[in-house]
Amino acid sequence: MTSKMPRQAPETVAAVWLNETQFCTLDDLAQLSGLSLAELKDLISVGVIEAKSTDDDHVIFQQHYVVVARTAKRLRDDFELDHHGLAVAVHLLQRIQELEGQLSSAQAQLMHGRLSSDAAGDA
Amino acid sequence: MKYTDYYAALGVERNATKAEIKQAYRKLAHKYHPDISKDKDGESKFKEIAEAYRTLKDDEKRAEYDQLGVHKAGEEFSPRGDFSRQYEDADASFSDVDMADLMAAFAAARQGGAQGHGQGQARQQRPWPGQDFEIEEPVTLEQVYTGAEIDVSISVPEHDEHGLAHRVPRKFRVKVPKGAADGQRLRLPGKGGQGLHGGKPGDLYIVMRVLPHPLYRVDGKELFMDLPLAPWEAVLGASVKIPTLGGTVEMRVPPGTINGRQLRLAKRGLPGPDETMGNLHVVVRIEVPKEVTAQQRELYEKLAAEAGFNPRTHFDKFQRGST
Numbered sequence: 300m301t302s303k304m305p306r307q308a309p310e311t312v313a314a315v316w317l318n319e320t321q322f323c324t325l326d327d328l329a330q331l332s333g334l335s336l337a338e339l340k341d342l343i344s345v346g347v348i349e350a351k352s353t354d355d356d357h358v359i360f361q362q363h364y365v366v367v368a369r370t371a372k373r374l375r376d377d378f379e380l381d382h383h384g385l386a387v388a389v390h391l392l393q394r395i396q397e398l399e400g401q402l403s404s405a406q407a408q409l410m411h412g413r414l415s416s417d418a419a420g421d422a
Numbered sequence: 423m424k425y426t427d428y429y430a431a432l433g434v435e436r437n438a439t440k441a442e443i444k445q446a447y448r449k450l451a452h453k454y455h456p457d458i459s460k461d462k463d464g465e466s467k468f469k470e471i472a473e474a475y476r477t478l479k480d481d482e483k484r485a486e487y488d489q490l491g492v493h494k495a496g497e498e499f500s501p502r503g504d505f506s507r508q509y510e511d512a513d514a515s516f517s518d519v520d521m522a523d524l525m526a527a528f529a530a531a532r533q534g535g536a537q538g539h540g541q542g543q544a545r546q547q548r549p550w551p552g553q554d555f556e557i558e559e560p561v562t563l564e565q566v567y568t569g570a571e572i573d574v575s576i577s578v579p580e581h582d583e584h585g586l587a588h589r590v591p592r593k594f595r596v597k598v599p600k601g602a603a604d605g606q607r608l609r610l611p612g613k614g615g616q617g618l619h620g621g622k623p624g625d626l627y628i629v630m631r632v633l634p635h636p637l638y639r640v641d642g643k644e645l646f647m648d649l650p651l652a653p654w655e656a657v658l659g660a661s662v663k664i665p666t667l668g669g670t671v672e673m674r675v676p677p678g679t680i681n682g683r684q685l686r687l688a689k690r691g692l693p694g695p696d697e698t699m700g701n702l703h704v705v706v707r708i709e710v711p712k713e714v715t716a717q718q719r720e721l722y723e724k725l726a727a728e729a730g731f732n733p734r735t736h737f738d739k740f741q742r743g744s745t
Contacts, residue, residue, distance in 0.1 A: 309573045309595040314608035314628065316599045320695045331609075331625070366607055369554075369627075370457055377451055377472060392457060407639035407646045410682060410705050 317366055322351070322359040332368030334375070338382060342371060345386045347393060367393070423500065425493035426521045428474035436492070440479065447475040473522045483525065523579040523587035552624035553579070553615035556607075559628050561598050563635045567667040567692060569600035574628055580616045596628065601693040604632040604640070637665065643700025645691040650709045651675065666690040666702055673704065681708045 315321075328348075329336050342348045348367055350358045371389045374380055380388060429436050432446040454461055454468040461467070477483045493499050559574050573595050579587035596608055607627045614624025632640065639646040649662065659677035663670050668690060675685065683706045691700025714722065 307591065307593050309593040311595045312610050312613060314596045314610050316602065316695070317607045317609055318599075318603075318695045363606070365609070374455075374457060377455060377468075378448075404641040407641040407644070408684075408703070408705070410648055410707050 315362070317362045319361045319363055321362040323362050323365065324357075324359060325350075328360055328364060328368050331365050333372045334368055338371070338375070338385070339368060341382045341386055342368070342389060345390060347371070347386060347389045423498070423519050423521060423524070425490070425495060425497045425499050426470070426473070427493070427495040428477055428487060430495055431470045431474040432478065436488075438478075443475065443478050447471060447479075451475075473525075477525055487525070519586055520579065520589055523589070548619060549621035550618035551621040552617040554624040554627065555614045556627040556629060558631050560633050561602065561630050562633050563638060563640070563692075564667060565598050566602050566630075566632060567600070570598050571595055572598055576626065578613075578615050578626075581618060594626070598630060599695070601643070601695050601697075602630050602632075603642070604630065606630055638667070638702075640692065643692045643694045643698070645700065645702045647702065647704055648707045649675075649685070649704040650707050651679065653708055653710060656680070656706070656708050664702075664704060667692070675706070679706050681706060 323331075325336065325339060328334070328339055332339075334342075339348065343350055348360060348364045350360055353359055367389065370392065371385055374388050374392075375385050378384075378388070429438070432438075432443060432450065434442055434446045438446070450471045451468065453459060454464040454471060456465040456468055459468070477487050490499070555576060555578060557574065557576055559572060561570075561572065564570075565572070573593055575591060575593045577589040577591045580590045581587050592613070594610060594613060596610065598608075602608075607629055610626040610628065612623045613626040617623045637647050645667075647664075649664070651660065651662075655662075655675060656679045657677065659679070660675045662673055662675060664673045664687065666687065671687060671690065673685065673687060679685075685704045685706065687702040687704065689699035690702035693699055711718075
């Protein structure tokens, strides 16, 4: 005889969507990524992370930068990078992502989603 | 507990120097690191490599690991020596313990107190934050269009009364937000690994991967799809039914539509996080029948004779005689 294991009911969780329309503070970025404030300021100074000023002179960041900062932390740890190397690596990664985005955008607009001989007509 | 051969993972001998271990790790990290590698198995390979390097680069951890003895990769074994001494009297079970979790627990224990692990209650003091986890979840374009609830499953380490980490399955129901994009993350605060000694639990990050759709291609909020047309529909114009994510709509194709022309259906694309709608772009693709009957062929020939249409007139000035 086999006994059935009780099925675990999922726990409903309110998730935070890390996108461009929601914001967080520099301290949040540091806490969530594990980077130091100095390291984050480094990334801000080279433009990898962009700050936004509020009307009351506070500085906030789009929540998707949490992902950028976490990636930076991972690269720092996994490749044992210093501040300068880290900024260069993250900057180049972002550039690659931009180019991949442009490529994907161009592919989406093509017939069949790819270059083909029968896509030669005027758009 | 299953044995993981950290030396084999890095491809080094058991007596490898620190420099050799570092060199081997760097070489493999460049190949498999998930942030830079396109290898579809890169993430799991890198996890094993990183786990091996974390242990072997540290003299104390490497000594602990070496005490486990030599086993075949994947072989079931029970820890022995100093490594497990503190758990022997506690009747702790290692059967479902992941080796990486065990090594992490020892690291936490060692750093938790000034006297190192195995030194009684002193190591129980300092809070140790839980680990963050990141998993990928496939979502459909339809789910992104409307917003939808999905269930995600993960096994996270939880510590028993002896401080040993056991993998425990967890299931969460989360909302995929309307307008979510491929690669975006959802953060589930406190749903990662358990903290130790009052440390905060880690977070769980869900990477949403939008599955390819058989009809639509995605560019941000804009959607693109092919519209196959018969030659006579392209010439004469037609009214066609277009399936959109929000329901079928009727679209008028103007007469004289050429191959590759884009027709736009406003606000029939994807929603953005700001609730504005993208457009659906329909890319005309003129198809011809693969086979024609004798009667159809006759009609085409008649059309060819009567049409007087030459789509290659601009070739004329480049013609230099034929071979």
